[in-house]
Amino acid sequence: MAPPTPAERAAEQHPAHRRTPSDVRRWRRYLADERAEAAVYRDLARRRTGEERAILLALAEAEKRHEQHWLDLLGDDVGKPLKGDWRTRMLGFLARRFGGVFVLALAQRAESRSAYGDEKFATATMAADEQIHEEVVRGLATRGRNRLSGTFRAAVFGANDGLVSNLALVLGIGASGVPTGTILLTGLAGLLAGALSMAAGEYVSVRSQRELLEASTPDPDADRALPHLDVDANELALVYRARGMAAEEAQAHADEVLARLGAAGPVSVTDPVAGHVPADPGPAADADEHETHGTAWGAAVSSFLFFASGAIVPVVPYLLGLEGAQAVLVACVLVGVALVVTGAITGLLSGTSPVTRALRQLAIGFGAAAVTYLLGLLFGTTVA
Structure with missing residues (x-):
């Protein structure tokens, strides 16, 4: 059975x-x-x-x-x-x-x-x-x-930065009682200033990372020095010790490289057999690889566009000619929808609840806008 x-x-x-x-x-x-x-x-x-x-x-x-x-x-x-x-x-x-x-x-x-x-x-x-x-x-x-490319992640976070910062700027200036034209000009100025700042920061960041990696890459011209090394001193061992080998292991490797040089022709200081690569480079190596993906100019342009795409949203009502409370309400609704979308996408990317992250983005964005709005009201009352 x-x-x-x-x-x-x-x-x-x-x-x-x-x-x-x-x-x-x-x-x-x-x-x-x-x-x-x-x-x-x-x-x-x-x-x-x-x-x-x-x-x-x-x-x-x-x-x-x-x-x-x-x-x-x-x-x-x-x-x-x-x-x-x-x-x-x-x-x-x-x-x-x-x-x-x-x-x-x-x-x-x-x-x-x-x-x-x-x-x-x-x-x-x-x-x-x-x-x-x-x-x-x-x-x-x-x-x-x-x-997922770094560009896609930058799109989500860059757009979110533009949404929050420019909504806070527009509401803060608007609450002070200045004319609608001034609010519009301030919003556009905030868009350009923030986008240019993001672009410059991204360019410097990516360029610096690439230069750091280039500075850490072994010079291939060092290979030409191998045939002329003093076999007795064998300073090649210092290269391997500097790359993380123990002294005895480095000396044995250096001896092996010079022996192969005499017996079988050219070898390279950067040859993975002759050199020493740590078994686990760790997360830092992966981070460098992702941070330097693409060109510095490409990263700068994409950051500019991503930030601007978010920063333009709070300005749209004023571009359409709306004024006062109506413009503020429309701006908040548009930004709120955009924050929910970017928050949900961020939640999916990070493996957390899309709803929770969307609500958190909404709370952070409107919280920052509320603070600047209250400051604008206070500033306007003080001036009056």
């Missing part, structure tokens, strides 16, 4: 006469969610190849095992198929049409919401599976986040 399935064991622990209509409804909901999640992973797999595709298909197969568990428990009560949770259905819609890191980030959060840990009819294995699925999807999403 075949051993009982996990679902049958769960049913034995909770006999059928204890099954309530509430249990059946809940199991049917779990069944619908498992089917929807499996469909999401299959849709994502269609947009990928190689290892990522295989991983996503394996996740879909695991969800199918969970689906079978609820089918076994429901038996004749399985009824007409239900639709999955609205969040899972939305995730499926995005997976079919877009895919990408944003959908994976949402899938990661969906896995974290599993209720199996508190569900007496779910097995411990199923609850553990869901926790591991979250880590698998986190790994796939991290791959996608790492592939």
Whole structure:
């Protein structure tokens, strides 16, 4: 006789006469969610190849095992198929049409919401599976986040800086009671000043990082000195010691390089066999690589445009001829929508809740604007 399935064991622990209509409804909901999640992973797999595709298909197969568990428990009560949770259905819609890191980030959060840990009819294995699925999807999403260009991240953060700083500037100046033309001129001046400052800072930052890396790169002209080194002194060992080798290891390496030089022709100081590269360069090396991606001029221009794209939003009502409270209200609404969007994107990129990050961006942006608005009111009253 075949051993009982996990679902049958769960049913034995909770006999059928204890099954309530509430249990059946809940199991049917779990069944619908498992089917929807499996469909999401299959849709994502269609947009990928190689290892990522295989991983996503394996996740879909695991969800199918969970689906079978609820089918076994429901038996004749399985009824007409239900639709999955609205969040899972939305995730499926995005997976079919877009895919990408944003959908994976949402899938990661969906896995974290599993209720199996508190569900007496779910097995411990199923609850553990869901926790591991979250880590698998986190790994796939991290791959996608790492592939995102620095330019895209700069777009989100640069636009957000422009939104907050120029809204605060426009509201602060407007609250002081100055004419609408002055507010418009101030907003445009703030846009240009901030965008130019961002561009200059980005240019200096990227250029400096590139120059630092260039200064740390071994000079290939040093190879020409190898044949003329004093074999007895062997100062080549100092090069390897400076790169992090212990004294004895550096001396042995240097001897090996000079021996190969005499026996087999030219070798290089920068040759990875002769030189010494630390086994784990650490996060600093990765940071340098990402910071110096692209040219300094490209980074400067993109930063200028990203900041300006955010800073223009609070100025739009004044460009359209609105005045007073009406202009302030429209500016706040436009900036609020933009802050919610950039906050949600930032949340997805960082793997946190998009809603939480959107609300936080909104609170920070409007908090800064409120402070400058109150200062503007105070300044206007003082002058009057």
